[in-house]
Each structure stands twice: as structure tokens, then as C-alpha cells.
Amino acid sequence: MDESRGTDKSLADETYRTLLDEILSTKLAGGSVVQERRLADRLGVSRSPMRDALGRLEGQGLLVRNAKGVLTVRIITLADYLSSMAMRLLIEPSAAAQACEHIDDARIADLQAMLDAIAADPDPDPAFVWSFDHALHQGVGEASGNPFLADTIVQMRRYTTIFERQRKLAQRKPGLSDHQSILEALKARNAEAARAAMTLHLEQARQNVLASY
Structure with missing residues (x-):
């Protein structure tokens, strides 16, 4: 595996785990708008691993698109x-x-x-x-x-x-x-x-x- 690709995957995995923990702990509250650039800056990662992590969370149903297509944290009813x-x-x-x-x-x-x-x-x-x-x-x-x-x-x-x-x-x-x-x-x-x-x-x-x- 290319070293840079391995690093990107590691960063994406770490970013995913961090965001998952913030969602489960409700630090990222239901209904919150997910701003990719702002999250990437806060966690100190590039937008590539952030995009990967957000895609995984969306695929798992923890992030959803609102009526305007904006990515948000799912509200659990x-x-x-x-x-x-x-x-x-x-x-x-x-x-x-x-x-x-x-x-x-x-x-x-x-x-x-x-x-x-x-x-x-x-x-x-x-x-x-x-x-x-x-x-x-x-x-x-x-x-x-x-x-x-x-x-x-x-x-x-x-x-x-x-x-x-x-x-x-x-x-x-x-x-x-x-x-x-x-x-x-x-x-x-x-x-x-x-x-x-x-x-x-x-x-x-x-x-x-x-x-x-």
C-alpha cells in the first residue's frame, strides 16, 4: 500500500471515531448542520479524510440530508x-x-x-x-x-x-x-x-x- 494512502485511511478512521463519539455523546447534537470545512479545521485534518468519515456516518444513518440537501446530524425520535x-x-x-x-x-x-x-x-x-x-x-x-x-x-x-x-x-x-x-x-x-x-x-x-x- 502506498504510504500516503495508508496515512489518509488512518486519518479517516481516526476522524470517523472522533465524530462518532461526538454524535453518541450528543456533543454534535441532533439537527446540527455539518460543515465539512469547519469540522476539518477543528480536528486538524484535511478535507479528504473528513469527507471519508462523513460519508461513512451518512451511510450508517447517523447523518442525513435535510429538505435543502444540507448534511445534518440525525435527530433520534x-x-x-x-x-x-x-x-x-x-x-x-x-x-x-x-x-x-x-x-x-x-x-x-x-x-x-x-x-x-x-x-x-x-x-x-x-x-x-x-x-x-x-x-x-x-x-x-x-x-x-x-x-x-x-x-x-x-x-x-x-x-x-x-x-x-x-x-x-x-x-x-x-x-x-x-x-x-x-x-x-x-x-x-x-x-x-x-x-x-x-x-x-x-x-x-x-x-x-x-x-x-
Whole structure:
């Protein structure tokens, strides 16, 4: 591979990850106009990797064109949230059950340590709480052994995460007991318990959102 092409790809990947994180954290809020040149200047990259990163995000549905054809950050509606959560309820309990067979003890221990740190901290950093949530749900997807299922979980969680964060619906310590039940089932390699714990966790998250309306 040409060295310059490799550098461009690396920059595009880094730019994509940065923008994805800003969208998921709602630093780039829904409805915001995406100005390629301004973003490129802010991140200190040329317009080529920026254009590549924006194209990927648009392809994933996180950036959309408004009626005037202007690129904007997608606004995640309640309908989007509920549809995404319905998909998660269909597949994540099965992923959790399958993960019992494949997830390694070290990953479970890391997740438990993160959850213990959140529980012990009277005012945990929200970024760390979200990092744990991401690590748990993505870890379950990856450990399911089904890459298509894992990818769908990642995609659906993006919509639910953005919605919850843009409306500031997450609690300081959301779902501690739910998450602990999931980890206990994974530790015990109890597939049916993991399935039930994940179902309960997602359903309670859905109900909490509906209760806020």
C-alpha cells in the first residue's frame, strides 16, 4: 500500500471515531448542520479524510440530508428509539444466552470491576458509566459468536444511546441491579438466566423512557 494512502485511511478512521463519539455523546447534537470545512479545521485534518468519515456516518444513518440537501446530524425520535429497542429485545437476550458459552472469565472480571467502581462511587463520571454500558452490551454481542448479531446490536444501541443522552434520561447509576444480574448469569454460564436478565434490563430501560413522557 502506498504510504500516503495508508496515512489518509488512518486519518479517516481516526476522524470517523472522533465524530462518532461526538454524535453518541450528543456533543454534535441532533439537527446540527455539518460543515465539512469547519469540522476539518477543528480536528486538524484535511478535507479528504473528513469527507471519508462523513460519508461513512451518512451511510450508517447517523447523518442525513435535510429538505435543502444540507448534511445534518440525525435527530433520534421516540419512534426511532422504540423501534431500535424492539430490535434489541428480539436479539440481545439470545446473544446473552449464547455468550454464556463463549465469553471468557477475564472479560467478565473486567466488567465486574467496572460495575463495582460505579457502585462504590457516590458520583460516578457519566462517561465511565456509558463506557461500562458499551463494554457490557458490545461484549455480549461479540461473545455470542455471531458477527451479524453483534453488528446489529452495535447499530441499534447507537440510536438508543443517542436518544437517552440527548434527553438526559440516564440516571447517575442506571440499572446497577440489572447489570449485576446479567454478569452473575454470565459467570454461572446459565444461558436461560442470562436471557431473562437481559430481557428484564432492556424492558425496564424502555419503560423508564416511556414514563418520562
